[in-house]
Amino acid sequence: MICLFKYKSFSLSRIIMQGFLNPLNIMIQRHLPNLNSLYLRQRKMMLKGFLMRFPEHLSNEKQIIQLQKRLTAMCHGQLYQQRMKKAFDKKVKPRVFREGDLVLKKVLSFVPDSRGKWTPNYEGPYVVKRAFSGGALMLTTMDGEDFTRPVNSDAVKRYFA
Known part of the structure; x- marks a missing residue:
């Protein structure tokens, strides 16, 4: 196996060819398929971890709580508008004009x-x-x-x- 890792003019492939890293090379070749499957398993585990971190029933409860807070804020806003309208209408005198005025x-x-x-x-x-x-x-x-x-x-x- 020839590796393409290079460090300036020194390459790992020369050492492997000379036989210095044969045991390491054999170990890498043995475990390379396992590492690939480990990566796939790790992705699945990450997905499961994400789902466990944000469970669906809790996120729905948070959404319901947020919607309730928004609804109460909207109700308070509407009540405030009604009070302001009532206070304004107390002071306003209607101006009605008739023919001949x-x-x-x-x-x-x-x-x-x-x-x-x-x-x-x-x-x-x-x-x-x-x-x-x-x-x-x-x-x-x-x-x-x-x-x-x-x-x-x-x-x-x-x-x-």
Whole structure:
């Protein structure tokens, strides 16, 4: 048998050919098939060890525990959201506009004005011609001229004369 292990200019094959390592060579040749089967057995043992290390019933229990923790966290989050909604809804007053109400419309143009910070924030008063259920309003001026587009009720506040 010729080995291909090399160490600089010295190779193991020269020693084997000269007969110095014949007993070692014979032992390697005898045990080489056993080492191969040992490797295969060791792989199977490693697989068994892995399965023993992480048994299926314990991993399922861990998954169930994790899912329970996630479920309780989700329930706490939903309860918190409901409490915050309830607290917010206590403070919010519904703004309902009817036909004939006087309102002021917020100035939403971004055109710079010469008056600077003293430009008015609202213009009007306008009359609500029609109120839609989604919060949109059709407005008219006091002279009776209609707006072409509806206005969102968030950009409008009631005018008290």
